[in-house]
Amino acid sequence: MAKTKDVQAAETGKYWRHPCFPDLGLFEARFTRHRYDLHTHPTYVIALITSGCERIRIGRQSVLAPAGAIAVVNPEEWHDGERGADEGWGYRTFYPSVPLMTAIARELGRDGAPVFSRAIIEDCALAAALMAAHQGSTSRDAVTSETSLLGALKRLIVGHGDPSGQAEEIEHSGSRRRFSLYRELVEGELGSQLDLQRLAGAAGVTRFQVIRDFNKAIGLTPAAYIRDRRLRRASALIEQGFGLADAAMAAGFADQSHLSRTFRAARGMTPGMFRRAG
Structure with a gap:
C-alpha cells in the first residue's frame, strides 16, 4: 500500500x-x-x-x-x-x-x-x-x-531554428491529396459518427486504402487522428468557456468521462486543470 x-x-x-x-x-x-x-x-x-x-x-x-x-x-x-x-x-x-x-x-x-x-x-x-x-x-x-x-x-x-524555415513536406502525392479530403470531412463532422466507410466514400477509395493513406501521410491510424482532432476541438471549446460536458458532446466524445480519460492520456492533465488556467 x-x-x-x-x-x-x-x-x-x-x-x-x-x-x-x-x-x-x-x-x-x-x-x-x-x-x-x-x-x-x-x-x-x-x-x-x-x-x-x-x-x-x-x-x-x-x-x-x-x-x-x-x-x-x-x-x-x-x-x-x-x-x-x-x-x-x-x-x-x-x-x-x-x-x-x-x-x-x-x-x-x-x-x-x-x-x-x-x-x-x-x-x-x-x-x-x-x-x-x-x-x-x-x-x-x-x-x-x-x-x-x-x-x-x-x-x-x-x-x-532551421535556417531554411521550411518543414519537410509529404511527398506521397496521391495519399497527400486524399488525406486533405479526409481531414476536411473529419473537421466538419467531429460531432457525428465517423468510420472508415465514410472516409473511404469521401475519397472514392476502399477502407484499406484509407488506412494506407493515413500511414503514408502521418504514420498513424485514422482512429488516432480522429481522437486527436476531437481533443483539439474540445480544448478550444473549453478555452471559449464551454462547460466540460458540453465541450465533450460537441467534440464527439461519448461523455465527459470519455473526454477526461482522453485528455489525461494525451496532455498529462485533466480538462478541469486546463480550464482553470484560462
Whole structure:
C-alpha cells in the first residue's frame, strides 16, 4: 500500500499561462507511470527535462531525452512520451503559439514561423535560460518575467531554428491529396459518427486504402487522428468557456468521462486543470 501511495504522489502536474503572454501556456510535471498517447498541438512544445529521462516519439523519430536536454516539437507534429528510466522524468514545458513565435522571429530578422529539425537539443546555456524563464513566469516583476522569456526563445530560435524555415513536406502525392479530403470531412463532422466507410466514400477509395493513406501521410491510424482532432476541438471549446460536458458532446466524445480519460492520456492533465488556467 505504501508503495502505491508513493507512486501516486510522484505523479504531479501544474498548468498555467504566462502573465505577459496570454497565448503561452506552461506546464510543470513529474511522472513515473504516465504514458502520453500520440497527439498534436497547434502550438510549439518546448520541454526542458529537469530529472530522470523521457522516451519520446516525435514524427517518425524515437528519441531519449535525459535530464538537461530540451525536446522541441513543431506545431501539428505528432508526438507521445513515456519514462525512459525507472525513476520516470520531470520536466518544465512551454507551449508558445505560432503567432508569438513568428513575431519573435521577425523581430530577429527572420521570415515566417521558425522550424526546428532537431527533436532533442543539448545546450547548457539554453537549458539555463529556459529554466529561468519558466521559474520567472510566476514572478511579480513583469518586466523581468517578460525579458527572461524573450531571451530564452531568442536563444532557441537563433541557435537552433532551421535556417531554411521550411518543414519537410509529404511527398506521397496521391495519399497527400486524399488525406486533405479526409481531414476536411473529419473537421466538419467531429460531432457525428465517423468510420472508415465514410472516409473511404469521401475519397472514392476502399477502407484499406484509407488506412494506407493515413500511414503514408502521418504514420498513424485514422482512429488516432480522429481522437486527436476531437481533443483539439474540445480544448478550444473549453478555452471559449464551454462547460466540460458540453465541450465533450460537441467534440464527439461519448461523455465527459470519455473526454477526461482522453485528455489525461494525451496532455498529462485533466480538462478541469486546463480550464482553470484560462
